[in-house]
Amino acid sequence: MVVRGLLVLIWLIVALFTVWKFNQPDFYWDTFEEIFWFGLTTSLIALSLPHFKNKLLLFGWALYCAGLLLDITDDFISDATFPLLVLDTSLKNIGFLITCYGMFAMILTKRSVIGLLNQEIEQRQKLEAQLRYEANHDPLTQIGNRKACFETFNDVSNKKSLLFYFDLDDFKHANDKYGHHVGDNILKAFSTSLVKEFGDAFCFRIGGDEFVAFADNTHVDVSVLRDLLLEHIFEYGVGLSIGTAETNPQEQPDTIVQRADSSMYSDKASKIVRTRPRQN
Numbered sequence: 001m002v003v004r005g006l007l008v009l010i011w012l013i014v015a016l017f018t019v020w021k022f023n024q025p026d027f028y029w030d031t032f033e034e035i036f037w038f039g040l041t042t043s044l045i046a047l048s049l050p051h052f053k054n055k056l057l058l059f060g061w062a063l064y065c066a067g068l069l070l071d072i073t074d075d076f077i078s079d080a081t082f083p084l085l086v087l088d089t090s091l092k093n094i095g096f097l098i099t100c101y102g103m104f105a106m107i108l109t110k111r112s113v114i115g116l117l118n119q120e121i122e123q124r125q126k127l128e129a130q131l132r133y134e135a136n137h138d139p140l141t142q143i144g145n146r147k148a149c150f151e152t153f154n155d156v157s158n159k160k161s162l163l164f165y166f167d168l169d170d171f172k173h174a175n176d177k178y179g180h181h182v183g184d185n186i187l188k189a190f191s192t193s194l195v196k197e198f199g200d201a202f203c204f205r206i207g208g209d210e211f212v213a214f215a216d217n218t219h220v221d222v223s224v225l226r227d228l229l230l231e232h233i234f235e236y237g238v239g240l241s242i243g244t245a246e247t248n249p250q251e252q253p254d255t256i257v258q259r260a261d262s263s264m265y266s267d268k269a270s271k272i273v274r275t276r277p278r279q280n
């Protein structure tokens with residue numbers, strides 16, 4: 001409201017002054033030009049006044065306006081009466097330079113603020129990525145967790161048509177015998193073998209010693225696979241029960257996993273008779 005009033009006032013003065021000057025015998029078009037620029041510049045200041053906190057810029061603009069004002073007044077006040085009139089060009093130039101410097105200082109400040117903001121955005125993005133990773137990965141083995149398995153199930157099963165369900169045999173015994181930290185290392189070593197065999201994107205730890213992996217439905221020799229996956233852990237007396245189920249887009253992931261789980265339990269029944277080389 002104040003700004004609008006100020007603008008009306010400025011242009012009223014400009015109009016009245018122009019009309020008055022126009023009717024004078026000593027009218028020059030350059031007077032009209034001077035008053036037009038004075039009106040425009042002061043309007044700009046009035047418009048930006050409520051938004052601008054940069055005092056240096058405002059000071060520069062004010063000096064520039066003062067120069068413009070002296071420019072106008074020198075048409076009807078003589079230099080002899082008011083010697084400051086000779087300063088009009090200097091004031092305009094000083095105002096212009098201060099304005100330029102103010103702009104430059106403002107850009108520098110904004111640049112450092114933008115730099116800090118970018119840093120903050122980068123950190124936030126890293127944190128989000130970290131949180132996303134943690135939400136979908138098992139903290140011990142770093143492979144996908146149960147949540148990731150079911151969330152990506154449809155995508156993964158579109159690529160791979162066979163699901164393996166693995167459950168370590170007598171893992172509790174190894175835990176009790178060698179300690180929990182060795183138990184952790186067994187799980188990590190097993191995951192590493194799993195990833196080596198099936199690929200990072202297709203292996204998941206879905207429970208304590210239970211894992212799921214997806215593979216192409218080519219002929220797989222389960223006993224060869226078992227030996228391969230136990231290669232680095234069988235010395236702790238653990239075995240491996242393996243179940244399989246073909247993936248099917250018409251079936252719910254839960255149903256497919258359940259079928260593989262049942263198949264694994266059938267295999268578990270024969271864990272006692274399975275030979276375990278170098279068993280402790």
Ligand SMILES: Nc1nc2c(ncn2[C@@H]2O[C@H](COP(=O)(O)OP(=O)(O)OP(=O)(O)O)[C@@H](O)[C@H]2O)c(=O)[nH]1
Binds near residue numbers: 140168170180184
């Ligand atoms: N070290 C360790 N142990 C775990 C972890 N998560 C679960 N376990 C243990 O894993 C064991 C899993 O239990 P079971 O599957 O009944 O043990 P199991 O001896 O393999 O039994 P079977 O499968 O019948 O042969 C439990 O003793 C859990 O405490 C883990 O992150 N680290």
